[in-house]
Amino acid sequence: MKKVISKKREEDFVQDRVKTGIPGMDEVLKGGLRRGSCVLITGPPGTGKTIASIQFILEGAKNNEPGIYITSEESIEDIRNYSKSLGMDITPYEKKGLITLIEQPMMPKKLMSIATPLEIIKSKKIKRVVLDSITLFEYAYFPEEVSYRREVLYFTRKMNEMGVTLITIAEKSIKNIDEVxxxxxxxLFDGLIILMKIRKDSSFEHCIQVSKMRGQDHLLDIFPFKIGTGGIEVFPKQLPFSLIEKNTAKFK
Structure with missing residues (x-):
């Protein structure tokens, strides 16, 4: 009897995972993201944060999970064109109502700017949300850090209450592997995923690490990934060549 209950709980746990749409990433996360979790994807410019987020929204649409992509840095047309250039045309899913793009400029002192999409999320029964990016939101609130954190916490809690899985993007400067x-x-987030460029001779190697993921197990190593047609692909069975060759890796 105990074995049956244990197995049922294990099945429920696995079924409550959300696929990322990134080849190899669900293996790192041991099944995907926990449904209703709020995850921050961070790293220097050019490391693939927006690409990973588009893959996440697109994966939901392919599985009839409506998603919203909130952009505060790029225009809606830029997001469409960027997605298409990588072989990820989101337009057909927009027409079906499975993907909604929202251009949401962050206005200084406007406390509701991050919470405005909540009504749309409720009315459309949204399951996945991307906020790209929280960095501009931080600048809009500077120097009122308390208000900024309060609004971020409010938004993440609302997503959790509604069972919506949230991906938020932020910029982070990384100079050394041991000094993040x-x-x-x-x-403020359940999960933290760090994307980085590790110097390898005269070039750079893209790498990813799940720094934390509250409420679920995950692989702890740093893994290489590539960006190409179709987006990001993670290689969870490999170690970065740059880390094998050097004891200390410098980041761009």
Missing amino acids: EYKPEDF
Whole structure:
């Protein structure tokens, strides 16, 4: 009897995972993201944060899970064109109502700017949300850090209550593998995924690490990934060549 209950709980746990749409990433996460979790994807410019987020929204649409992509840095047309250039045309899913793009400029002192889409999320029964990016939101609130953190916490809690899985993007400067500087907002999210460029001779190698993922197990190593047609592909059975060759890796 105990074995049956244990197996049932295990099945429920696995079924409550959300697929990322990123080849190899669900293996790192041991099944995907926990449904209703709020995850921060962070790293320097050009590391694939937006690409990973588009893959996440697109995967939901392919499985009839409506998603919203909130962009505060790029125009809606830029997101469409960027997706298409990588072989990820989101337009057909927009027409079906499975993907909604929202251009949401962050206005200084406008406390509801991050919460405005909540009504749309409720009315459309949205299951996945991307906020790209929280960095501009931080600048809009500077120097009122308390208000900024309060609004971020409010939004993440609402997503959790509604069972919506949230991916938020933020910029982070990384200079050394052993000296990753954590910001206050890193601790406001259930999960923290760090994308980076590790110097390899005269070029750079893309790498990813799940720094934390509250409420679920995951692989702890740093893994290489590539960006190409179709987006990001993670290689969970490999170690970065740059880390094998050098004891200390410098980041761009």
